[in-house]
Amino acid sequence: MNIEFPDKMQFLFDAARYKILYGGRGGAKSWGIARALLVLGAMDPLRVLCAREIQKSIQESVHQLLKDQIDALGLNEFYEVLQTEIRGRNGTLFIFAGLKHNVDNIKSKEGIDIAWVEEAANVSKTSWDKLIPTIRKPGSEIWVSFNPELDSDETYKRFVLSPPTGAKVEKLNWSDNPWFPEVLQQEMEDLKQRDHDAYLTVWEGHCKQVLDGAIYANEIRAATEQGRIGRVPYVPGVPVHTFWDLGRADKTSIWFIQVVGFEFRVVDYYENRGYALDHYLGILQGRGYVYGEDHLPHDAQNEQLGAKRTIEQQMRDIGRKVSIVPKIGVADGINAARTVFGRCWFDEEKTADGLTCLRRYRYDVDPDTQQYSKNPLHDEASHGADAFRYFAVAMEEPKTAKKKKAALVRAGGWMGA
Ligand SMILES: Nc1ncnc2c1ncn2[C@@H]1O[C@H](COP(=O)(O)OP(=O)(O)O)[C@@H](O)[C@H]1O
Numbered sequence: 001m002n003i004e005f006p007d008k009m010q011f012l013f014d015a016a017r018y019k020i021l022y023g024g025r026g027g028a029k030s031w032g033i034a035r036a037l038l039v040l041g042a043m044d045p046l047r048v049l050c051a052r053e054i055q056k057s058i059q060e061s062v063h064q065l066l067k068d069q070i071d072a073l074g075l076n077e078f079y080e081v082l083q084t085e086i087r088g089r090n091g092t093l094f095i096f097a098g099l100k101h102n103v104d105n106i107k108s109k110e111g112i113d114i115a116w117v118e119e120a121a122n123v124s125k126t127s128w129d130k131l132i133p134t135i136r137k138p139g140s141e142i143w144v145s146f147n148p149e150l151d152s153d154e155t156y157k158r159f160v161l162s163p164p165t166g167a168k169v170e171k172l173n174w175s176d177n178p179w180f181p182e183v184l185q186q187e188m189e190d191l192k193q194r195d196h197d198a199y200l201t202v203w204e205g206h207c208k209q210v211l212d213g214a215i216y217a218n219e220i221r222a223a224t225e226q227g228r229i230g231r232v233p234y235v236p237g238v239p240v241h242t243f244w245d246l247g248r249a250d251k252t253s254i255w256f257i258q259v260v261g262f263e264f265r266v267v268d269y270y271e272n273r274g275y276a277l278d279h280y281l282g283i284l285q286g287r288g289y290v291y292g293e294d295h296l297p298h299d300a301q302n303e304q305l306g307a308k309r310t311i312e313q314q315m316r317d318i319g320r321k322v323s324i325v326p327k328i329g330v331a332d333g334i335n336a337a338r339t340v341f342g343r344c345w346f347d348e349e350k351t352a353d354g355l356t357c358l359r360r361y362r363y364d365v366d367p368d369t370q371q372y373s374k375n376p377l378h379d380e381a382s383h384g385a386d387a388f389r390y391f392a393v394a395m396e397e398p399k400t401a402k403k404k405k406a407a408l409v410r411a412g413g414w415m416g417a
């Protein structure tokens, strides 16, 4: 086989635990990696896990890309493309998975030689922390490709700002791609004319400080500048209050917050999907905190998370102190969040995925008009941000209760509403 690769990609054929390719669109990252893996898999039997943060169906994976490259390379005789796998005649196997929701269930992950995480910009800290130890076969490698977005994103921090020892890290842009196609060239020129900042991000691979339409941009900036994102350990003996969002399809987000004087110590955060309530109660137990109140959204009064009784009933049954957060509009909730934000101290490690939600919570932007919608975008980030909004609303109750609570908070003895 005589297949060409851009110079900056030659390192894909040298051994290294981490191989990172990042940069703007059209840098030949996806094609190059797909081709390199197919070539390597034809030379030796390899188990390759192709992963991304969210993969709800095989259509969202690189399955199709690999299939096209098998055709382009004339490897159809060698590779058999099945519905959810690709098999080589020598035993090479490509499998596909989403990190956030099915990494626990990946068959045969013990024996993986190469894990390729594509579109990795928004892979969460939890997903990396879960994936990396499972890729443990001697000589196994982790390949990562992405277009950077925020310089605060976990993937960018972990692999570009402070990469692991021995990691090979290369930035590739369109200008490194000898086959950069005409159509993309035109799109690039157009965006360069229309919106230079967007051009720098999309095509030159520059990071942004904040996403367009980011709702808490100022609050996050202030928290960073004032050093309120850092090490915020649990204070023993002070109750931890939890604030929940129960999303559709069993997506659940939980903030863990202590009230100490006027400070809200945001000590922990957890999110997951596809589990019944027991799972989340197990997480609470496992954290080993002393708990105050569990603040649930009003839908806890009818949501069931896979059980006969409502969430509220199930939690009361096991003796937890439950409070239902008043139902107020999203805009008012966002205002409430802005009000409490300045008093929040976030643990950078334990709340990393929650902070990502707050940074990415944004108004929808129309790509043509650049106008913002009045409503937040409903996406992966919005659940964690919703739970944070409930926290803020729970802190802002009717006047008398509020006064009473303020007095209790000042006295350091607040235990919930
Ligand atoms: N090895 C290659 N041979 C021919 N064309 C290529 C090759 N690699 C990339 N290209 C062309 O460049 C385009 C962009 O490559 P792609 O891998 O999608 O970039 P990225 O993933 O960096 O955005 C592809 O659609 C294809 O037209």
Ligand SMILES: [Mg+2]
Binding pocket: 029, 030, 031
């Ligand atoms: Mg790509």
